[in-house]
Amino acid sequence: MGKRAKSSRKGKKAWRANISTEDIEDFFEKSTKDALSGGNLSAAPSDDLFHVDKSHDVPVKRKIEKHREKVLRCDSVLKKNPFVQVVSSSKPKSKISEKKKKTNVVESKSSKQPQKNVDDGSVMMDLWGDDYNNGENENNPRKIWKMTSTIPAVEVDPAGCSYNPTAESHEDMLAEAVAQEMQKVYKTELGPEPVPLTIDGDANIEDEAGLLSVCNRIINGKSAYFLGVDNGSEGEEEADAENESPEAGNKLARTTKRVTRVVLNKRSRQKALRKMETKEKLKEKMSKEIDCLPKILKEIAKEDKEKQNKLIRRKVAKEEVLKIRPPRLGKHKFEAPPVQVLLTEEMTGSLRKLKACCTLARDRFKSLEKRGILVPSKNIRR
Amino acid sequence: MPKHYRPAGKKKEGNAARYMTRSQALKSLQVNLNLFRRLCIVKGIFPREPKKKVKGNHHTYYHVKDISFLQHEPLLEKFREIKTYQKKVQKAKAKKNEELARLLLTRQPTYKLDRLIRERYPTFIDALRDLDDCLTMVHLFAVLPASDRENLEVKRVHNCRRLSHEWQAYISRTHALRKVFVSVKGIYYQAELEGQKITWLTPHAIQQVFTNDVDFGVLLTFLEFYETLLAFTNFKLYHSLNVKYPPILDSRLEALAADLYALSRYIDASSRGMTVEAKVDASSSSQSNDRAESELRLAQLQHQLPSSEPGALMHLVADKEVEEDEETRACKSLFKDLKFFLSREVPRESLLFVLPAFGGTVSWEGEGAPFKEDDESITHHIIDKPSAGHMYLSREYVQPQWIYDCVNARVILPTEKYLVGRIPPPHLSPFVDNEAEGYVPDYAETIKRLQAAARNDVLPLPGVGKEDLEDPQNLLYAGVMSRAEEAEAAKTKKKMAELEKQYHEELKKEVTGSAVDDVAAAPVVEGGDGEESSVPDAAQIAQDTADMPTLMMSRKKRKLYDAMKIGQKKKSESVERIKQRKKNLKADQ
Numbered sequence: 001m002g003k004r005a006k007s008s009r010k011g012k013k014a015w016r017a018n019i020s021t022e023d024i025e026d027f028f029e030k031s032t033k034d035a036l037s038g039g040n041l042s043a044a045p046s047d048d049l050f051h052v053d054k055s056h057d058v059p060v061k062r063k064i065e066k067h068r069e070k071v072l073r074c075d076s077v078l079k080k081n082p083f084v085q086v087v088s089s090s091k092p093k094s095k096i097s098e099k100k101k102k103t104n105v106v107e108s109k110s111s112k113q114p115q116k117n118v119d120d121g122s123v124m125m126d127l128w129g130d131d132y133n134n135g136e137n138e139n140n141p142r143k144i145w146k147m148t149s150t151i152p153a154v155e156v157d158p159a160g161c162s163y164n165p166t167a168e169s170h171e172d173m174l175a176e177a178v179a180q181e182m183q184k185v186y187k188t189e190l191g192p193e194p195v196p197l198t199i200d201g202d203a204n205i206e207d208e209a210g211l212l213s214v215c216n217r218i219i220n221g222k223s224a225y226f227l228g229v230d231n232g233s234e235g236e237e238e239a240d241a242e243n244e245s246p247e248a249g250n251k252l253a254r255t256t257k258r259v260t261r262v263v264l265n266k267r268s269r270q271k272a273l274r275k276m277e278t279k280e281k282l283k284e285k286m287s288k289e290i291d292c293l294p295k296i297l298k299e300i301a302k303e304d305k306e307k308q309n310k311l312i313r314r315k316v317a318k319e320e321v322l323k324i325r326p327p328r329l330g331k332h333k334f335e336a337p338p339v340q341v342l343l344t345e346e347m348t349g350s351l352r353k354l355k356a357c358c359t360l361a362r363d364r365f366k367s368l369e370k371r372g373i374l375v376p377s378k379n380i381r382r
Numbered sequence: 383m384p385k386h387y388r389p390a391g392k393k394k395e396g397n398a399a400r401y402m403t404r405s406q407a408l409k410s411l412q413v414n415l416n417l418f419r420r421l422c423i424v425k426g427i428f429p430r431e432p433k434k435k436v437k438g439n440h441h442t443y444y445h446v447k448d449i450s451f452l453q454h455e456p457l458l459e460k461f462r463e464i465k466t467y468q469k470k471v472q473k474a475k476a477k478k479n480e481e482l483a484r485l486l487l488t489r490q491p492t493y494k495l496d497r498l499i500r501e502r503y504p505t506f507i508d509a510l511r512d513l514d515d516c517l518t519m520v521h522l523f524a525v526l527p528a529s530d531r532e533n534l535e536v537k538r539v540h541n542c543r544r545l546s547h548e549w550q551a552y553i554s555r556t557h558a559l560r561k562v563f564v565s566v567k568g569i570y571y572q573a574e575l576e577g578q579k580i581t582w583l584t585p586h587a588i589q590q591v592f593t594n595d596v597d598f599g600v601l602l603t604f605l606e607f608y609e610t611l612l613a614f615t616n617f618k619l620y621h622s623l624n625v626k627y628p629p630i631l632d633s634r635l636e637a638l639a640a641d642l643y644a645l646s647r648y649i650d651a652s653s654r655g656m657t658v659e660a661k662v663d664a665s666s667s668s669q670s671n672d673r674a675e676s677e678l679r680l681a682q683l684q685h686q687l688p689s690s691e692p693g694a695l696m697h698l699v700a701d702k703e704v705e706e707d708e709e710t711r712a713c714k715s716l717f718k719d720l721k722f723f724l725s726r727e728v729p730r731e732s733l734l735f736v737l738p739a740f741g742g743t744v745s746w747e748g749e750g751a752p753f754k755e756d757d758e759s760i761t762h763h764i765i766d767k768p769s770a771g772h773m774y775l776s777r778e779y780v781q782p783q784w785i786y787d788c789v790n791a792r793v794i795l796p797t798e799k800y801l802v803g804r805i806p807p808p809h810l811s812p813f814v815d816n817e818a819e820g821y822v823p824d825y826a827e828t829i830k831r832l833q834a835a836a837r838n839d840v841l842p843l844p845g846v847g848k849e850d851l852e853d854p855q856n857l858l859y860a861g862v863m864s865r866a867e868e869a870e871a872a873k874t875k876k877k878m879a880e881l882e883k884q885y886h887e888e889l890k891k892e893v894t895g896s897a898v899d900d901v902a903a904a905p906v907v908e909g910g911d912g913e914e915s916s917v918p919d920a921a922q923i924a925q926d927t928a929d930m931p932t933l934m935m936s937r938k939k940r941k942l943y944d945a946m947k948i949g950q951k952k953k954s955e956s957v958e959r960i961k962q963r964k965k966n967l968k969a970d971q
Binding site for chain 1: 428430505589592806824
C-alpha cells in the first residue's frame with residue numbers, strides 16, 4: 001500500500017513497493033476459514049443445504065380436483081344404470097371449448113377457400129349456411145332501406161289478357177286499351193298547336209306593320225284566350241285612370257275648412273267614448289267566453305279531431321295513388337305501357353296461332369320504372 | 383332579410399341536409415354516371431322523393447345516408463381499379479404493343495357480388511321473397527338473341543338459360559308449382575316455396591326484340607346481379623335435395639336442347655345417390671341404371687345408387703321429406719298415371735316443365751326423347767293442329783290448353799271440349815278471385831261443379847276408400863262439397879222465407895200506423911223516436927222509417943254510408959254491364 005509516488009522509479013525495489021498483495025491475502029484467509037468450518041458452501045448441492053417441508057399443506061391444484069371428483073348423489077344413482085349416460089356437471093364449458101376447436105378447424109379451411117375464390121368465380125358456396133361468415137357484416141348489418149312501393153314486381157295481367165279469354169272480360173280489357181289510346185289522342189288534340197316552322201303569309205311583307213300583323217296572327221292563333229284575359233285587364237286599368245283624373249282636379253280646387261276648437265273637443269270626446277265602449281264590449285265578451293269555456297274546449301277538441309282525420313285521409317289517398325303510379329323521381333312522368341290484349345279478330349283459341357307480345361324487355365323496364373327503382377326517362381335512343 | 387337567409391357557417395337542416403341530387407352524389411363519390419348507376423343497382427339503392435325538393439322538381443334525389451353507404455362499399459374501389467387497368471390496356475393498344483395488351487387482358491381484375499347478395503338478403507327467405515323480378519328477367523334474357531350492339535354475349539344468354547332450367551327442374555321435382563296462366567304477354571307461373579308465393583313470367587316461344595325505349599345497359603346490370611342471386615339460390619335449393627350443385631349434364635341431351643329433361647334426370651339420379659352416400663359412404667359399387675346412357679353414367683359414377691337395402695330406405699325417407707303438405711301431394715298426383723306425348727307445334731319448354739311438376743310423364747317428338755310416338759301406353763297426345771294425321775285409338779288428342787286448365791282446377795277435366803280442331807273453352811286466369819270480383823264466368827262455374835263432382839267420386843269408391851277414410855280432413859271436405867247443392871236449395875228457401883216475412887211486416891205496418899219503433903229497429907242502427915209517428919199517412923211513414931237510420935246518423939257517418947252505397951252500386955252496375963254485354967253477344971250469335 002502506501003502513497004503512490006508521483007514519478008516513476010527505476011529499479012526492482014521500487015516495483016516491489018508498488019504491487020498490492022491484498023487479494024492473495026484475502027484468499028488465504030478465506031480458505032483457512034473454510035477448512036476450519038468444514039467445506040465451501042457455494043460448492044455444496046442445494047439439496048444438502050435446504051429441504052422442502054411436505055408435512056402440512058395440500059397443493060391447491062389437487063384440492064380443486066378432489067372437489068370435482070366428488071360425484072353428486074343424483075349422478076351416482078344414474079351411474080349405476082349402465083344404459084343411462086351421466087350428465088356431466090360442467091357441460092357448458094366443454095361445449096364452448098369444443099366449438100372453439102371446431103371453428104378453428106373451419107376457419108383454417110375457409111381461410112383457404114376465399115383465396116381460391118378470388119382466382120375463379122365458379123366455386124360456389126352456401127351463402128345462407130352457417131359456415132359462411134364474413135366478419136364485420138355479421139355484427140353490424142346496415143338496415144337496408146326497403147322499397148316503399150307496394151307495386152308487386154311481377155303484376156299478373158287481368159283475366160281479359162288471357163290468350164283465349166272469355167268474351168266479357170275480353171271486352172272489358174279492350175275497352176280499357178281503347179280508353180288508353182283515346183286519351184293520348186285527346187291530349188294531342190286539346191293541347192296547344194305546335195308553332196309552325198314556316199309561315200305561308202303574303203309574299204310582299206315589306207313594311208313593319210305587315211310583319212307585326214303576321215306575328216299577331218300567329219300569337220293569337222296559338223294562345224287566344226291568354227290574350228283575351230290580358231286585354232280585359234288593360235281595359236280596366238284605363239278606366240281607372242280616367243276615374244282618377246277628375247278627383248285629382250277637385251282636390252286641388254277644394255279649400256280646406258278650418259277646424260275649430262269646438263269641433264276638436266267634440267272629436268276627442270267621441271274618441272274617448274268609443275274607446276270606453278270597445279273596452280266594455282271586450283270585457284263583456286271575455287266574461288261570456290269564460291262562462292262557456294267547456295264549449296270552447298269542446299270545439300278545440302273537435303277541430304283537432306278533424307285535423308287528425310284529414311291527415312289520415314290524406315295519407316290513405318297518397319298510398320292509394322302510390323299503388324298505381326310511382327312517385328315523381330325525375331324530370332319525366334312515368335308513362336304506363338300499353339295494355340297487351342288481343343284484338344277480337346286475333347282471337348283464335350289456338351296457342352299456335354297466338355300473336356304474342358314480343359317486347360317483354362320493355363315490360364320489365366317499365367315495371368322497374370313503375371316501382372320507383374329507375375328514374376323514368378324519355379327517348380333513350382333516337 | 384330574405385326568407386331563406388342562412389348565416390354563413392350554419393349547418394343545413396331538414397330536407398336540404400338529408401337529400402342530395404344525383405349530380406351532387408356523383409361529385410361526392412367521384413365516379414361517373416355510368417358507374418354510379420351500376421353501383422346503385424347492385425347495392426339496391428334507389429332514388430327517393432323528398433317531401434320538399436330543395437333543388438327543384440326536375441332533379442333526382444338520393445338520401446345522404448344512402449350515398450355515404452355507397453362511399454364505404456369496397457366494390458367502388460374495385461371498380462376504380464378496373465378502370466385504371468383498362469386505361470393500361472388502352473395505352474398498350476395505342477402504342478401498338480399487341481402482346482402486352484393481350485397479356486394484360488388475361489390478368490384483368492374481376493369482382494364478385496356474393497357479399498352484396500348476403501348483405502341485401504340476410505336470410506334465405508328474404509332472397510326467395512325478392513325472386514319474382516329476378517326469375518322473370520333471367521327467363522327473358524334466356525330467349526333474347528345475343529347482340530353486339532346491346533353488349534349481350536352468347537355466354538350470358540346461355541348462362542341465363544341454364545339457370546332458368548335449373549330453377550324449373552327444382553320446382554318440378556319438388557312439385558311446388560301452383561298456378562299457370564297463359565296470357566298474351568307470356569306464361570305466368572306461381573310456385574310456393576317455404577311459404578313464399580313466387581310469381582314469374584316467361585315469354586312465349588317467339589323471337590323477342592330489342593326496342594328503342596329500353597336502356598339495355600341498365601337491364602344488363604340488373605341481370606348481372608340477378609344471375610348471381612339465382613345461382614346461389616339454386617345452390618341452396620339443390621343442396622337441400624342433396625344434389626351437387628353445378629349439375630353435370632348429359633352432353634347429348636344438352637346439344638338437343640332438352641336441358642330440362644337432362645336436369646330432372648340428373649336430380650333424380652343424384653338425389654338418390656347422394657342420400658345413400660351420406661349413410662354408406664359408397665363410391666365403388668354402382669348399379670347400372672338401364673335407362674341411363676353411358677355418358678351420363680360416366681359423369682355421375684360416384685352418385686349412383688348402390689343396390690343395398692338402406693339405400694332404398696333412405697330414398698323413401700327423402701321422398702317423404704319432400705312432400706309436406708296437402709297441396710303438394712295433390713299437385714304430385716294430378717297426372718300420376720298419365721303419359722303424355724307432345725307434338726312438334728306445342729310449346730315444349732313450358733309443358734316439359736308443367737307436366738312433371740304435376741306428376742306426369744312426358745315425351746316429345748325428336749331425338750333423346752324418353753319414349754317414341756308409337757308407344758302404346760301413351761294416354762294423351764298434345765296437339766295444336768286443326769287435325770291430326772294418324773290417330774291412335776288408345777289415346778286422346780287434346781290441345782295444350784287442357785293441361786293448363788287441369789292444372790289450375792286441380793282436376794282432370796273432360797277432354798271433349800279440348801279435342802283436336804275444336805275451339806277450346808276460355809282460358810281463365812287462376813289469379814283472379816271470382817268471389818271478390820263478384821262476377822263468375824260460366825266456365826268457372828262448370829269447373830267448380832266438376833271439382834265438386836270429383837271430390838264426391840272419391841268417397842263412394844270402395845277400392846280407394848281406405849286411404850281416404852283415414853284422412854279425416856279430406857273426408858270432411860268431400861262431405862262439405864257433396865252438400866253444396868243442398869246448401870243452395872236451403873239458401874233459396876231462406877230467401878223465400880225472408881220475402882214472406884217482409885210482406886207480413888208491411889201488412890202489419892199498414893194496420894198499425896203508430897207502431898214504428900219495432901219496425902224501425904229491424905233494419906239498422908239507433909231506434910227512432912216517436913215524433914214523426916204522429917203523421918197518419920202510411921206511405922209517409924214507410925218513407926220515414928226507411929230514412930230513419932240515415933237521419934239519425936251523424937253527418938260523417940251518413941257520408942260514409944253514402945260512399946259505401948255508391949261503391950256497392952258501382953260494383954253491381956259493372957257486373958250488370960258485363961251480364962248485359964254477354965246477353966248482347968249471345969243475341970248477336
